[in-house]
Amino acid sequence: MKYQLENHGGEFDYRSRSHNGWIIKENIHDYSEILYCEKGEGIAIINGQRIHLKENHFIWIPPNYVHRFDFPDGVVICAVFSKDFVPLFFKEQKGRNLVVKPLCADNINSIFKNLPHLKKDDHCLICAHLNLILHEVIKNSAFEDIPKSDGVLYQKIISYISNHYTEDISLGKIARMFGYNEKYLSHTLHHLTGIHFRQFLTSYRINYAKTLLINEPDSDMTTIALNCGFSATNTFYRAFRESVGMTPTEYKKGRLT
Structure with missing residues (x-):
């Protein structure tokens, strides 16, 4: 995303x-x-x-x-x-x-x-x-109106991911933290948003990467990848290209010129 x-x-x-x-x-x-x-x-x-x-x-x-x-x-x-x-x-x-x-x-x-x-x-x-x-x-x-249970769950997940997306988090970890069955949480999140948890999480990380690419132009790609929550630079590059349609370097060049 x-x-x-x-x-x-x-x-x-x-x-x-x-x-x-x-x-x-x-x-x-x-x-x-x-x-x-x-x-x-x-x-x-x-x-x-x-x-x-x-x-x-x-x-x-x-x-x-x-x-x-x-x-x-x-x-x-x-x-x-x-x-x-x-x-x-x-x-x-x-x-x-x-x-x-x-x-x-x-x-x-x-x-x-x-x-x-x-x-x-x-x-x-x-x-x-x-x-x-x-x-x-x-x-x-x-x-x-939002069904109370769905609305509360959605706000919990949104709030947690938006505050912790740079960390090593997983659907299983979030499910255990909030006391939900992992399969139920996966199904409900997909029902509410139309996408899967991994796409949801990657979206926040890619958005943050775009901010760092522009606001911290001297940072190397490995540092940016790790600061955004990606475990490796090649994973970051692949996710960024799939989402944005260009490499992080191309995106940075296009925004700074």
């Missing part, structure tokens, strides 16, 4: 880019995300749900939703941002799940086209854009 530099608790952290043809494997992070299809069409899979996203439509993805995108011929705009930009969303959510569905952007398409051009330190303008989009989301979407 994959994505940029999320998962690290930034305050008023925002980034947005336009992509001409975009395929991204399963990933998860603790930021909110917006995907707008400017031209063409493609497929988004959110927590195992397949969504056909057509031109001039968008989806709003809350934190810690597993998602993947397949837009080989489409032009999309993606924005990723920390929770403090949209506190009203979390007030409205009230511990429930947003039912993610494609929404028409006819009334606000100019807002989406501005997203990649906003300066990261212009917090007021970013807030204005995101909350105009949020208004459409809340007006046209539904929230559903």
